[in-house]
Amino acid sequence: MSSLFFIIATVAYFVGSVGYFFYVIRNSNSVARAANIALVIGFAFHTVGIYILARKFGYLPVTSIPQTLSLFAWTIVLAYLVFQWRFDIKILGTFVSPLAMFFMLLSPAIPSGVVHQIPVLKSIWVVVHISLIFLSNALFAIAFCAGIMYLIQEKQIKKKTFGVLFRRLPSLEKLDKTNYICLLIGFPLLTGGLITGFIYASRVWHGYWHWDPKEIFAMVTWAIYAVLFHERLAVGWRGKKAAIMAIIGFIAVIVTFLGVNIFLKGHHFYFRVS
Amino acid sequence: MGKQIILLGLSHKTAPVEIRERVASISANDRTPLDWLPQLKKIDELFFLSTCNRVEFLFTTDEVQEGIDEISSKISLEIGQPLSSIQGHIYIYYNLEAVKHVFRVAASLDSMVVGEPQILGQIKDAYRESVDHRTSSVILNRLLHKSFSVAKRIRTETRIGSYAVSISYAAVELAKKIFGSLENKSVLLIGAGEMAELAAEHLIHNGVSRIYVANRTLERAMELAARFRGTTVPFDQIPENLEVVDIIISSTGASDFILHYDEVKSRMRARRNRPLFFIDIAVPRDIEPEVGEIDNVYLYDIDSLQGLVELNLNERRKEAERAEHIIEEEALKFDNWLKTLEVVPTIVALKEKAEKIRQREIRKTMLQLANNSQNLEESLEVLTRSIINKLLHDPILFLKRKSVRESKNLYVDLVQSLFNLHEIQENKESVDKRSRSNVRELKRKACKFK
Numbered sequence: 225m226s227s228l229f230f231i232i233a234t235v236a237y238f239v240g241s242v243g244y245f246f247y248v249i250r251n252s253n254s255v256a257r258a259a260n261i262a263l264v265i266g267f268a269f270h271t272v273g274i275y276i277l278a279r280k281f282g283y284l285p286v287t288s289i290p291q292t293l294s295l296f297a298w299t300i301v302l303a304y305l306v307f308q309w310r311f312d313i314k315i316l317g318t319f320v321s322p323l324a325m326f327f328m329l330l331s332p333a334i335p336s337g338v339v340h341q342i343p344v345l346k347s348i349w350v351v352v353h354i355s356l357i358f359l360s361n362a363l364f365a366i367a368f369c370a371g372i373m374y375l376i377q378e379k380q381i382k383k384k385t386f387g388v389l390f391r392r393l394p395s396l397e398k399l400d401k402t403n404y405i406c407l408l409i410g411f412p413l414l415t416g417g418l419i420t421g422f423i424y425a426s427r428v429w430h431g432y433w434h435w436d437p438k439e440i441f442a443m444v445t446w447a448i449y450a451v452l453f454h455e456r457l458a459v460g461w462r463g464k465k466a467a468i469m470a471i472i473g474f475i476a477v478i479v480t481f482l483g484v485n486i487f488l489k490g491h492h493f494y495f496r497v498s
Numbered sequence: 499m500g501k502q503i504i505l506l507g508l509s510h511k512t513a514p515v516e517i518r519e520r521v522a523s524i525s526a527n528d529r530t531p532l533d534w535l536p537q538l539k540k541i542d543e544l545f546f547l548s549t550c551n552r553v554e555f556l557f558t559t560d561e562v563q564e565g566i567d568e569i570s571s572k573i574s575l576e577i578g579q580p581l582s583s584i585q586g587h588i589y590i591y592y593n594l595e596a597v598k599h600v601f602r603v604a605a606s607l608d609s610m611v612v613g614e615p616q617i618l619g620q621i622k623d624a625y626r627e628s629v630d631h632r633t634s635s636v637i638l639n640r641l642l643h644k645s646f647s648v649a650k651r652i653r654t655e656t657r658i659g660s661y662a663v664s665i666s667y668a669a670v671e672l673a674k675k676i677f678g679s680l681e682n683k684s685v686l687l688i689g690a691g692e693m694a695e696l697a698a699e700h701l702i703h704n705g706v707s708r709i710y711v712a713n714r715t716l717e718r719a720m721e722l723a724a725r726f727r728g729t730t731v732p733f734d735q736i737p738e739n740l741e742v743v744d745i746i747i748s749s750t751g752a753s754d755f756i757l758h759y760d761e762v763k764s765r766m767r768a769r770r771n772r773p774l775f776f777i778d779i780a781v782p783r784d785i786e787p788e789v790g791e792i793d794n795v796y797l798y799d800i801d802s803l804q805g806l807v808e809l810n811l812n813e814r815r816k817e818a819e820r821a822e823h824i825i826e827e828e829a830l831k832f833d834n835w836l837k838t839l840e841v842v843p844t845i846v847a848l849k850e851k852a853e854k855i856r857q858r859e860i861r862k863t864m865l866q867l868a869n870n871s872q873n874l875e876e877s878l879e880v881l882t883r884s885i886i887n888k889l890l891h892d893p894i895l896f897l898k899r900k901s902v903r904e905s906k907n908l909y910v911d912l913v914q915s916l917f918n919l920h921e922i923q924e925n926k927e928s929v930d931k932r933s934r935s936n937v938r939e940l941k942r943k944a945c946k947f948k
Contacts, residue, residue: 381675382790384802386809390675396773397678460770463794 229273230294230328236266237301237325244318248392256314263321267301274298284354289482290331296481297327299362307366311402315392319369349424356417361477363410364449368474370402371467378464400462403470411453414446441480448473500840501542501637502562505596506569506588507554510610513587521553521584524576531555532631534572540565544633545642547603547624549617551610556600558637566590593836597641598829604645605652606659607821612814613659618649637839641832648828655824656817661810666697668806669777669798670704673745676775676796684708686743688736689750690722693779697747698726710743712736714750737761741768747777748784759788762795777803855888 243259246252274295277285285291304320307313377393380386393399421442422432433439452469455461461469508521524531531546538544545556555573559565574581581588591599602608606617625642628634634642652658670680677683683706687698690713698709709728712735713719719730731739740746740762750756762774776797778785783799790797863881866872872880893913900909914920 377675381672381796384798384805386806395675395678397676460767460772462771463773465793 227273229269229276230331233266233270233273234325234328236262236269237297237321237328240266240317240321241325244315244321247314248318248388253314256317259317259321260308260314263301263317263324264305266324267298267305270294270298270301284351286354292481293327293331295358296361297324297331299358300324300327300365303359303362303366307402311398313370313394313398313402315373315389315394316366316369316402318392319372320366323365323369347424347428349420349427353417353420353424356413356420360410360413360417361481363406363413364470364474364477367403367406367410367470370399370406371470371474374399374403374467375464375471378467396463400466403466404456404462407449407453407456407466407470411449414449418442418446438480441476441483445473445476445480448476500836501558501560502565503556503558503593503596503637503641503836504562504565505554505556505591505599506566507547507552508584508587508589509552509554509608511608512589513584517584517587518551518553520577520579521573522548522550524573530627530631531572531576532628532633535631535633538565538568538572540568543635543638545624545628545638547621549620552603552608554603556596556638556641562592594829594833597832598825600641600645601648601825601828604649605821605825606649607652607818607825611664612818613661615653615659618646621645637836640835644828644832648825651828652821652824656820658814658817658821661814661817665693665779665800665803665807666700668803668810669697669747670700672796672798672803672806673701673775674704676773677744680705682707683744684710684742685745685747686710686712686731686736686739687722687726687728688712688746688748688756688784689714689752689780690718691749691779694747694749695722695725697777697779701745702726706745708743710739712739737765740765740774743774744772745775745777746785747779749778749780750784752780752784753782755784755786757785757789759786759792762789763792766792766794779803852889855885859885859888 240259240262243255243262247256247259274285277291284295286295300320301324304316304324307316373393374396376389377396377399380390381396425434426432448469452461452466452473455469456466508518510518513521525546525548532544535541535544540561541557541559543558547554547556555569557565557569570581599608604618604621606613606615609617621642625634628638673680673683680701685698685701685706685708687694687709702709709723709726710731711719711723711726711728712731712733713722714733716730719733722728723730736757746757748756757776766774771794773794773796776785776789776795778797778799781800785797785799787797787799789795859881862884863877867874867877893916897909897913900906903909
């Protein structure tokens, strides 16, 4: 039942991606509006699908990689919709919708492995831990997109070579501000998510730190964003450097999030690929 | 042949400013060529447009050459020199071409700065003038109203006006791509010069709030500062001021660089890396090119701005093609309307004739009724019959007269389609056919019963 909703959501994200692609080529606001509506519809179906799964299992559907990817795509679209509504950066959709679609398509492509009914996942700490981490990651995904957009736009202005994107992309100021806001909200969320994770770990496994690969990579990711956070606020880093850091940070997020689960072992793997 | 639409004028494309000024002088001091209309016997409607870039007369007439001659001689009388002396600067468009020209002007495709919006307002004002002077009527009213809607259509459907095609506009466009909004941004003007001042003006127009002026001669600096309501900055303290300004426009006559890499680089930390945008329009350049390599610093010289202008010109050319297509389309529509207008007088005359017959006949009937010479039923019989006879009298006479001609078939066809006689005959035939087949049917049925 829920997979039908996911399929519809994926199709809608696909339509949104195509629409936003055409928006770049043919600067038409009505195309952008239609693409945005497609994303909203996809998001609605996606939400219902996740809700059905959550009802079925009795906890957040994060026990298999497909479920996790789907939830990740969902939070990214959520963050995008909020940004679109607040800042009206139409072209953000051009970058975000393929990203969401990519995770949705990737989701069934990865073998789901064995799904156990795991009582530990019902703890409120886990729900908070996962929610915070996912929200921060979604914001970092937006910052990643804004970072790419910034680098493209800045290169055009610096090198004085103006392509199609010059007119579609917003000002450097707006892109940098997007980066800043994502970091400003995302970093505390990530920090909170990690802390709840440690608290939970100490209760279940007796001890905050287990040299679990995921823990190590998460700390690396956190350190990258911590540096960016500090430099931005204290020294006034901005622009290109901040954009590059946001891109590096998000790559670390992906590695932590996917790479570790697929290639390494540790106690984050109730759903180990067998 | 119906009314002809003629447009006669000159613009920045055909005439230098001295000549435009001389011709434009005919409308100075409350005088307007619209007042000439009563003396212009050959001209029906008149519209006059005068802006700093063009002077145009738009009029309708039955006799093209006479109309043009009449208005030309009036113009040369007014400007005190024969029109032939400026013949080379004048263009004349006829009918469809005139319509297209009016549309093009209104849509700002013919402007010096293509896409600038003022021209439409100027046309609207000029049109109001001609309405006040009652010099425009059916055709020009329609044409000008149409030109407003065409201009609006082009504005919404193409991006003709959205490309910065001058150095100073290009500077503003770039500033917006760097800073987003220009509100609360400040500009430092180093040196003076027409282009620099123009760029500063555009930036202020787009929201820049503070202006600083640095110049080698303080007097000139103060003059400029007064004009832009800014403050002066000592010329040798320019680097120090890089911490407070965002956009620098430099156009001094200095032979060496006046701002160097180190002077800018060392100030970026104090600025907390907020972007700096240098516009160097001096030749030779004022700012060391390496400055542009610093993070969050953007340096444009006159050539690189020109590059953006070229690009925009190209984009705009594409948009202009789309606009021309719209104009073709709308001009043809207008032309179609104009053609229907040509039959209007005939329709009016036809109606008047019928009305005259009706009134004459009804008067007769009333007279007879008053005299009690006939009863009502008879009178109505006579009345309706005589109206029909009188109405059809001329067409029938016409047809009979043509019946001996070779071309009679043409007229027969014409009258048949004029009164829709084909249909009546067909109806009659089909009724006949039907009744015949009915008879046959009845006969067949009757046979069966036998």
